[in-house]
Amino acid sequence: MCVLPCGFHCCGKGRAVKMINNKQVKKNGHLPYETVHTEVGQDNILRVENVRMYFPVTKGILKRKIADVKAVDGISFAVKRGKTIGIVGESGSGKTTLGNCIMQNLKVTEGRIFFEGTDLTTLSTRDLRKIHKELQMITQNPYASLDPRMKIGDSILEGVRLQGLAGSKKENSELVRTVMETVGLTSSHADRYPHEFSGGQRQRICIARALALQPSFIICDEVVSALDVSIQAQIVNLFVEIQEQMNLSYIFIGHDLSVVRYISDQIAVMYLGKIVEMTDSEELYQHSLHPYTQALISAVPIPNPTRDRARERVLLEGEVPSPIHPPEGCRFCTRCRYADRRCREEEPSLACVGNNHYVACHKAVSA
Numbered sequence: 076m077c078v079l080p081c082g083f084h085c086c087g088k089g090r091a092v093k094m095i096n097n098k099q100v101k102k103n104g105h106l107p108y109e110t111v112h113t114e115v116g117q118d119n120i121l122r123v124e125n126v127r128m129y130f131p132v133t134k135g136i137l138k139r140k141i142a143d144v145k146a147v148d149g150i151s152f153a154v155k156r157g158k159t160i161g162i163v164g165e166s167g168s169g170k171t172t173l174g175n176c177i178m179q180n181l182k183v184t185e186g187r188i189f190f191e192g193t194d195l196t197t198l199s200t201r202d203l204r205k206i207h208k209e210l211q212m213i214t215q216n217p218y219a220s221l222d223p224r225m226k227i228g229d230s231i232l233e234g235v236r237l238q239g240l241a242g243s244k245k246e247n248s249e250l251v252r253t254v255m256e257t258v259g260l261t262s263s264h265a266d267r268y269p270h271e272f273s274g275g276q277r278q279r280i281c282i283a284r285a286l287a288l289q290p291s292f293i294i295c296d297e298v299v300s301a302l303d304v305s306i307q308a309q310i311v312n313l314f315v316e317i318q319e320q321m322n323l324s325y326i327f328i329g330h331d332l333s334v335v336r337y338i339s340d341q342i343a344v345m346y347l348g349k350i351v352e353m354t355d356s357e358e359l360y361q362h363s364l365h366p367y368t369q370a371l372i373s374a375v376p377i378p379n380p381t382r383d384r385a386r387e388r389v390l391l392e393g394e395v396p397s398p399i400h401p402p403e404g405c406r407f408c409t410r411c412r413y414a415d416r417r418c419r420e421e422e423p424s425l426a427c428v429g430n431n432h433y434v435a436c437h438k439a440v441s442a
């Protein structure tokens with residue numbers, strides 16, 4: 076058994092893997108990801124261990140609980156200092172809920188979240204506030220996260236003031252100037268209001284607001300999804316530049332695999348509250364093993380029209396099932412073209428198939 080760079084133990088069978096067809100089904104002997112022991116890797120800034128977030132569904136005046144929305148259902152991963160993990164998946168797969176669990180905006184149903192070795196799930200509100208200096212989240216809608224009646228300069232300083240870190244007037248203006256310039260805005264914008272900015276500029280302001288606290292980790296939740304493609308590229312490049320300058324770590328949540336691939340060192344693919352595949356971003360693109368990942372990748376356009384027309388498209392049929400009653404066995408079985416009886420009866424665990432590549436599929440086995 077070896078310890079993977081992500082800090083988790085792995086079977087260590089570093090062999091080439093491929094998605095095999097129904098006739099070739101065989102059981103592999105790999106250790107499931109959920110049951111392996113975690114290690115405090117020195118360069119792991121964040122470790123998420125078997126996190127579950129169930130929202131109760133209630134009925135009647137007495138609000139009797141009748142079911143749970145299993146938004147996040149047993150997720151584990153680690154992020155190295157200065158690196159980025161991308162999280163992709165369809166709408167409703169639990170990406171934002173996972174981000175909110177890490178921020179402790181939601182109290183997890185089960186599991187532990189270690190940031191710089193401290194278990195966030197056990198912290199008091201006061202201690203969490205200190206952690207939020209280091210751990211920031213930027214959300215999808217920059218307009219909603221900015222107070223329309225507050226000048227941009229004051230918005231940028233809001234978090235700093237909340238943390239009790241505001242300095243003199245001169246020091247504050249200097250801080251605002253520095254972070255605004257870092258994100259490509261001029262400090263003369265500081266006296267303006269949010270409605271005077273474009274969508275891309277507002278997203279830059281949100282980034283400046285997060286940077287003002289000099290965090291070491293930022294969760295970026297769909298931060299470019301609402302922007303034009305050209306602006307998306309500018310903002311993603313800005314994230315990359317800031318990361319290099321400040322040795323920041325990111326969780327980069329997104330729908331668009333091509334954008335997430337560009338910024339991420341590692342990618343986790345989520346489906347119905349679970350990670351179904353996780354590996355280095357190039358490995359995921361070149362050797363995806365899970366049928367769901369393959370469908371997501373096949374939907375990404377290739378800039379070369381001839382190659383784009385020639386390749387096989389894997390169409391995903393049907394809707395994502397309800398997280399209240401996820402399918403028995405493999406959660407993807409209702410939409411998977413390879414599904415068979417075993418898939419419908421037995422849930423596959425996220426297992427290492429070598430090369431820091433984890434997949435939850437009965438048919439993704441060593442060649």
Ligand SMILES: Nc1ncnc2c1ncn2[C@@H]1O[C@H](COP(=O)(O)OP(=O)(O)OP(=O)(O)O)[C@@H](O)[C@H]1O
Pocket residue numbers: 130144145146164165166167168169170171172173398
């Ligand atoms: N407060 C809540 N109460 C009940 N259910 C919730 C709550 N928040 C989220 N959910 C449910 O949890 C599931 C995951 O939602 P989440 O917003 O995390 O998905 P997502 O992957 O971020 O989707 P999107 O890509 O659309 O942002 C959904 O089925 C959603 O309806």
Ligand code: SF4
Pocket residue numbers: 365366367405406407408409411412413414415418423435436437438439
């Ligand atoms: S249904 Fe699930 S386990 Fe079966 S082949 Fe598809 S993804 Fe793999």
Ligand SMILES: [Mg+2]
Pocket residue numbers: 170171172296297
């Ligand atoms: Mg979301």
